[in-house]
Amino acid sequence: xxxxxxxxxxxxxxxxxxxxxxxxxxxxxxxxxxxxxxxxxxxxxxxxxxxxxxxxxxxxxxxxxxxxxxxxxxxxxxxxxxxxxxxxxxxxxxxxxxxxxxxxxxxxxxxxxxxxxxxxxxxxxxxxxxxxxxxxxxxxxxxxxxxxxxxxxxxxxxxxxxxxxxxxxxxxxxxxxxxxxxxxxxxxxxxxxxxxxxxxxxxxxxxxxxxxxxxxxxxxxxxxxxxxxxxxxxxxxxxxxxxxxxxxxxxxxxxxxxxxxxxxxxxxxxxxxxxx
Numbered sequence: 062x063x064x065x066x067x068x069x070x071x072x073x074x075x076x077x078x079x080x081x082x083x084x085x086x087x088x089x090x091x092x093x094x095x096x097x098x099x100x101x102x103x104x105x106x107x108x109x110x111x112x113x114x115x116x117x118x119x120x121x122x123x124x125x126x127x128x129x130x131x132x133x134x135x136x137x138x139x140x141x142x143x144x145x146x147x148x149x150x151x152x153x154x155x156x157x158x159x160x161x162x163x164x165x166x167x168x169x170x171x172x173x174x175x176x177x178x179x180x181x182x183x184x185x186x187x188x189x190x191x192x193x194x195x196x197x198x199x200x201x202x203x204x205x206x207x208x209x210x211x212x213x214x215x216x217x218x219x220x221x222x223x224x225x226x227x228x229x230x231x232x233x234x235x236x237x238x239x240x241x242x243x244x245x246x247x248x249x250x251x252x253x254x255x256x257x258x259x260x261x262x263x264x265x266x267x268x269x270x271x272x273x274x275x276x277x278x279x280x281x282x283x284x285x286x287x288x289x290x291x292x293x294x295x296x297x298x299x300x301x302x303x304x305x306x307x308x309x310x311x312x313x314x315x316x317x318x319x320x321x322x323x324x325x326x327x328x329x330x331x332x333x334x335x336x337x
Contacts, residue, residue, distance in 0.1 A: 065162055068095045068109045068133075070124050072116025077140050080151055081115055087155070091162070097127045110161055111136050111315055118234070121146040122290045125173075125191045130310035134168055136161065137314075145233045145329055148316055160317060167316045171230045171246055172270060173308040176289060180301050188289055189308045192231030195288040196276065196303070197223025197256060204259055206280040211272050218279060219263055223256040226274065226305050233326070235291070241265040246322060251305070274305040 069092055071081040085092050095105075095112065105112075111134040114121045121137045128135070138154055139147035149157040160166055176194050178186035198205050208218045227236040229244040232252055237243060241254035242265060251272060254265040268274075278285060278301055285297040318324065327333060 064091065064108075065110050066091050066093050066106070066108055067158060067161065068093050068105070068112035070095050070097055070112060070114050070116070070120065070127075072120045072140065074116070074140070077115045080140075080154070084115075084154065084158075088158070095127075097123060102127070105131050105133060109133060113138060113158065115151075116140055117144055118146045119291065122191055123292055125312050126188070126290065126292060130189075132310075132313060134313040134315045145325060146230070146314075147325070148314065148321065157317065161315060165317075167318075169246070169314050169316045170311040171314055172228050172249070172311055174226065174228055174251065175306050175308040177304040178287065178295070178297075178301055179304065180298055186287070186289075186295060189310055190231075190290045191228065191312055192234045192290050193225050193227035193236060194290075194303075194305065195223055195225050195235060195256075196278075196297070197286060197288070199284040199286055203284070205285060206278070208277040208279050209253065210275040210277070211268060213273075213275070217263065219255045219258060220260065221255040221258040221263065224276070225252070225254040225256060226276075227252040227254060233329070236265070239265075242267065243326065251307070270307045272306075276303040276305070 137147035173189040232244040236254040249270040
């Protein structure tokens with residue numbers, strides 16, 4: 062019988078590195094360290110039960126991009142202050158890993174968005190994001206003008222500092238800071254959140270996740286940036302078209318409690334005296 066192993070991705074930060082050394086010493090050959098920053102991506106071994114992410118939400122998002130559509134489950138471990146994507150904390154890390162080896166966990170699927178950018182008829186970007194994609198200006202004194210079409214029907218032109226298109230998972234990230242709603246990950250939806258809109262009636266909008274979104278840059282769209290999960294940015298050109306739809310490739314996340322999302326939410330947002 063093949064021995065089960067977990068993958069381990071470690072944030073480049075002292076405390077996470079120290080915790081990882083202890084974990085590696087304890088697990089021995091049941092643990093494989095994965096370097097997501099390597100110049101050449103190594104194939105993900107098929108015998109991994111999951112990948113454990115020691116770091117904050119940023120590290121988790123980078124791993125979600127790294128695994129692409131492999132389907133391997135991820136388990137986040139909270140080291141940062143917020144950590145909405147973390148299922149457990151470092152204090153309970155060893156117990157959580159033993160539970161994984163015993164199969165005592167739940168798999169929860171989180172939807173991703175498929176982002177495509179077409180320039181002069183050519184597809185120049187085709188990626189999936191777990192949290193969001195953001196269009197904004199590098200020059201703060203100017204507004205972005207984003208014409209939005211839903212299933213080929215014109216919705217409106219957002220004149221704002223930028224526009225966020227987020228998943229329910231990403232509703233607690235940049236979208237929340239920009240005034241967007243908190244949306245449970247099981248709600249099949251996409252969130253459109255303008256950043257400081259010029260027209261106050263342009264409010265965040267929740268749409269069904271089967272909707273196809275097209276965004277056209279209007280006016281003078283120079284100095285505009287498209288950011289993907291806060292991990293990678295691209296300079297936009299006039300005439301670029303951005304297409305967003307639900308991805309076929311969900312992220313599979315390990316969980317241990319039926320109501321764990323609400324526990325994470327109230328703890329991270331300090332509702333009713335919740336503690337981190």
